Amino acid sequence: MILWHFPPKILTISPDYVHIWRINLDLSTDLLTDLAVNLSLEERQRAERFYFERDRKKFIACRGLLRIILSRYLKREPHQLEFAYSPQGKPKLKSIDSEESLCFNVSHSQNLAVFAIALNRPVGIDLxxxxxxxxxxxxxxxxxxxxxxxxxxxxxxxxxxxxxxxxxxxxxxxxxxxxxxxxxxxxxxxxxxxxxxxxxxxxxxxxxxxxxxxxxxxxxxxxxxxxxVVEGKNFGENTIAYFTLNFDYIMNY
Missing domain, CATH: 3.90.470.20 (4'-phosphopantetheinyl transferase domain)
Known part of the structure; x- marks a missing residue:
């Protein structure tokens, strides 16, 4: 039985752990507007290219929430984070200070999104x-x-x-x-x-x-x-933390 917890105010992660986050993407227009402020110009332009408004909103929500989560680990402002992309389009943090060691992956389906965070280990998640x-x-x-x-x-x-x-x-x-x-x-x-x-x-x-x-x-x-899926073999359910991203946590970043 998986227990989902509200995240602590101060986030830390070690190479022996993986954190999984979940959140409902049915966000208010005001909250989406706040999240969009933290996006880069390239991300805002990418959002505008979506044909359907629902897809545009989900992109803004996922990328905006990802920035908030990563900023908590890195102790930086969400808008300061910069991403690079692999030839296959997989995003990663640009190598600034210790950011190169923080790995992440995102997946969403319908109105739910999940985020995986690991340290020094490639990680993938699907929903x-x-x-x-x-x-x-x-x-x-x-x-x-x-x-x-x-x-x-x-x-x-x-x-x-x-x-x-x-x-x-x-x-x-x-x-x-x-x-x-x-x-x-x-x-x-x-x-x-x-x-x-x-x-x-x-x-x-x-x-x-x-x-x-x-x-x-x-x-x-x-x-x-x-x-x-995460690189390494010494993992188990006792090395995975499950967090629920709630409204208060988003608003108090």
């Missing part, structure tokens, strides 16, 4: 709203490894949807951690032990990746499923 997807078997056969497709195909119809999302979130969290992107979906295979531990395999080299990567699942809400 999916549990919804009905038509042709689930065809999608699994196209995008998943044969072993994963076989598992989903053998399940009763009522269980296939959730199984699909479990595989998807773990695989995407790993690919976000490594920076490979979704083009590598079939290169990674997920399996579960009898104790429900997660094993990650590289299908091209048949190498077990658990010696270098830790992965776990979490549920920030009954209607969602999420997954975290």
């Amino acid at each position: 999916e709203y549990l919804r009905q997807i038509p042709n689930i078997e065809q999608l699994a056969e196209r995008f998943f490894a044969p072993s994963e497709f076989s598992i989903i195909n053998a399940l009763p119809t009522a269980q296939q949807q959730e199984a699909f999302f479990r595989f998807w979130t773990i695989k995407e969290a790993y690919l976000k951690a490594t920076g490979e992107g979704l083009a590598g979906l079939q290169k990674i295979a997920v399996s579960f032990t009898s104790e429900n531990l997660i094993h990650l395999h590289n299908t091209e080299s048949d190498i077990l990746l658990n010696t270098h990567w830790f992965s776990t699942e979490f549920k920030p809400d009954p209607e969602y499923t999420g997954a975290l």
Whole structure:
């Protein structure tokens, strides 16, 4: 059972821990306006390019809240943070003082967002709203490894949807951690032990990746499923802190 806590006023993190944050993105117009003030010119221009207003608001919310969270760890003002991007578009903090060692990743689905924070370790996080997807078997056969497709195909119809999302979130969290992107979906295979531990395999080299990567699942809400992947093997539920980002914390940054 995961317990979500309100964050402490003073945030610190060590290389042996990962912090996961969750927040509802259904924010007021006034709060979105306040968050937008901290965005860079490039971020504001990017927000304006979204065709749908809901997507523009979610981008402002996610990037604005990310700045607040990171600023608490770094003890800097949110607007002072600068981001760089990998060729695949993954954001990271520019190397200013100790910022290069603080790693992060973000995911959102529907009205919920999650943020993963780690120190000196690449980290990836994914979140999916549990919804009905038509042709689930065809999608699994196209995008998943044969072993994963076989598992989903053998399940009763009522269980296939959730199984699909479990595989998807773990695989995407790993690919976000490594920076490979979704083009590598079939290169990674997920399996579960009898104790429900997660094993990650590289299908091209048949190498077990658990010696270098830790992965776990979490549920920030009954209607969602999420997954975290972080570099390292000495992790467990006792080394992950789960925080709820609330209104007071946002307003008092």
